[in-house]
Amino acid sequence: MAVESAFYEQEDLWGSDNDLDRERTAVRALELGNLLPATFSSLLDVGTGDGRVLSPLAAGLDHQPTIIGLDRSATALRHLELDGVQASADGLPFADRSIDVITACEILEHLPEPIYNETRSEFARVARHSVVITVPNEENRRRAELACEVCGCRYNRRRHLRSFDRNSFEDLLPGFRLAASAEFGHHTRIYPRLARQMLERRGVLAVHDAPECPQCGQAHGRRASDKTNDSTPRADGERDRYWRIRSMVPAERRPYWLGVRLDRI
Numbered sequence: 549m550a551v552e553s554a555f556y557e558q559e560d561l562w563g564s565d566n567d568l569d570r571e572r573t574a575v576r577a578l579e580l581g582n583l584l585p586a587t588f589s590s591l592l593d594v595g596t597g598d599g600r601v602l603s604p605l606a607a608g609l610d611h612q613p614t615i616i617g618l619d620r621s622a623t624a625l626r627h628l629e630l631d632g633v634q635a636s637a638d639g640l641p642f643a644d645r646s647i648d649v650i651t652a653c654e655i656l657e658h659l660p661e662p663i664y665n666e667t668r669s670e671f672a673r674v675a676r677h678s679v680v681i682t683v684p685n686e687e688n689r690r691r692a693e694l695a696c697e698v699c700g701c702r703y704n705r706r707r708h709l710r711s712f713d714r715n716s717f718e719d720l721l722p723g724f725r726l727a728a729s730a731e732f733g734h735h736t737r738i739y740p741r742l743a744r745q746m747l748e749r750r751g752v753l754a755v756h757d758a759p760e761c762p763q764c765g766q767a768h769g770r771r772a773s774d775k776t777n778d779s780t781p782r783a784d785g786e787r788d789r790y791w792r793i794r795s796m797v798p799a800e801r802r803p804y805w806l807g808v809r810l811d812r813i
Contacts, residue, residue: 728808
């Protein structure tokens with residue numbers, strides 16, 4: 549867990565300059581807003597990071613509730629433009645039923661089992677009315693599996709530990725029911741693993757997830773002594789050729805994200 553904690557304290561993960569796809573971020577904020585209840589006076593965004601989804605969400609609301617972003621990364625919170633609290637999802641520093649709405653955008657798939665279960669309990673304890681969650685939609689995690697070249701550890705390049713579909717939320721939180729759901733976002737390309745790695749090395753595909761081994765910290769695709777980015781930009785002609793190849797790669801039939809709202813019974 550020390551390697552995992554250090555990963556999220558990297559300065560180059562956070563800030564407006566590191567939002568690699570602002571259009572998709574805007575879609576996430578819009579769809580999250582559509583899932584919120586009609587009225588509420590307080591909202592806690594758990595795992596808010598630097599607020600890249602929370603800030604546009606807050607700006608788009610037609611009223612002014614109390615909004616708080618919570619994250620365990622002090623580095624991320626330095627970039628947050630709203631009120632922030634440093635804490636973990638499995639230990640929310642709030643009283644029972646003290647927050648109208650809790651939101652959690654793409655965090656549940658990252659949590660180890662004990663923390664995942666404690667987080668579910670904490671959401672149910674603190675949320676007064678609703679919990680709104682977004683996750684990858686019916687993700688096939690095997691497509692993103694990597695093997696560390698140093699220690700041999702097998703891990704998911706996106707740090708995802710579980711997959712979700714709509715049915716996953718029927719009994720997710722004790723005392724809550726599934727009230728609304730929506731699929732949204734882009735349709736990801738289905739690359740064979742070796743083809744994706746080759747395209748990343750050539751700079752055709754960006755390595756959005758900056759994969760590092762959670763066991764030893766080795767960056768995927770780099771030698772232990774090489775901490776530089778080995779993706780080399782290619783000439784325009786070669787890049788165009790690879791983009792034509794990319795356009796022929798089939799896409800997932802489902803939108804990438806799934807959002808749900810769970811209401812207290």
